[in-house]
Amino acid sequence: MEGINYRAANDIENPYSELETSILEELDSLSSLSPSRCIYRVPDALRRVREKAYTPRVVSIGPLHHGNEAFKAMEEHKKRYLKHFIGRRNLSLKDYIRKIKDQETKLRSCYAETVDFKSDEFVRIILVDAIFIIEFLYRSWYPNLVDENDCIFGKARLIQGVWPDLLMLENQLPFFILEDLFDPRDFPVPSPSKVSTGNIDRLSIIFLSHWFLNEYAIQMEEREDQLKKICSSKVQVQHFLDLLRALYIGPAELVLKRQQVEKPKTVTAPNITELHRAGIKFKEGSTTDLLDIHFIGGILEIPKLKVWDDTEIIFRNLVAFELCNDLEYYISDYVSIIDSFVNTSEDVELLVKYGLVENMLGDNSQLSTMINSLAAGVELIPSEFYYASLCEDLSKYCSSKWHRSRANLKQNYFNTPWRTTSVIAAAVLLILTFIQTVCSALSIA
Incomplete structure (x- = not known):
């Protein structure tokens, strides 16, 4: 961005020169908004309604909540996962550091606010947290890998605290870095392979993410079809929360267009x-x-x-x-x-x-x-x-009065077999009484 010429024309005659210069310097220092931004601070209007719904309880992911003392114990667990990850991989730690370092600018652009951490600390945060997520997903899917000393999966309550934190908007990592760090050749697939379901022929980070979300978060029927659509579409998954949204509604270009109603009479439905x-x-x-x-x-x-x-x-x-x-x-x-x-x-x-x-x-x-x-x-x-x-x-x-009357009749008079029988019997009795009355009147006449 080109600098703004903030020199006042006549400093002596302009009593606001210092303030003007200060404001223009601030404007000049503003960075342009990145079109890649997808991770945000939750707006105060929403946060005030339910603070706990947006604040991680067990684990921080990414830079927005990093350094909070409440997550200090989990930081040690994450490093143990990193140590295990590096110990059974083909690449050295420096190779993973280089992968992140090479994409630092792209990673930073995914955050809506400026991330103040210096380069090395930022890369460290992304590395530790990305590997933690990969290991967590893999161990969730393949529990045989979990040993009795696992600090997270050995405690059911801790798992129940971790997975909701992974779905909080402020606690996201760009999905592309998980894909870049994940190499399916380094992850053994159990036999018979769970991966054989659908048309996914090998282990991938999106498969593990789908399995995790379906197991813990979605709580509806399996969504293999939705996953196939997402994988075959041109949509780039931004992060976990974006993937969850896509699994609920399908990729953007596959969702049926909403029916436009220029001036709807109402936007609320009866209860x-x-x-x-x-x-x-x-x-x-x-x-x-x-x-x-x-x-x-x-x-x-x-x-x-x-x-x-x-x-x-x-x-x-x-x-x-x-x-x-x-x-x-x-x-x-x-x-x-x-x-x-x-x-x-x-x-x-x-x-x-x-x-x-x-x-x-x-x-x-x-x-x-x-x-x-x-x-x-x-x-x-x-x-x-x-x-x-x-x-x-x-x-x-x-x-509609007709619909209400018909429903009232059905719900109050024909809602059980006994009531239906009673109403019919009463109606028959009334009809017979009416006929008898008419016949009596005719005979007298």
């Missing part, structure tokens, strides 16, 4: 209880695509979602990533529509009853509160809202 009272039927979605919520012929289809302790962390960081990286708001819109569906524990109870949600939190009120808080800080753009047409269709259906 599940209201939909139920209007006679809408619920059905578990037939696909694993998270976004695939649709309403046809009075039936609302929603892909099943499993909710457990760390679901909140995952969705909050995905929403933050979309907001910061100027991505399509697919996950944010999904969170918003689910928030519309759920107002109280009664709504959650219906979702669980019809198999649309598996609540591993145990308490429906707790889940209701969590879902409602997820949408806090999420801004909707009505004309781009993914579910705008769905909201309009559901609202229109619920406002």
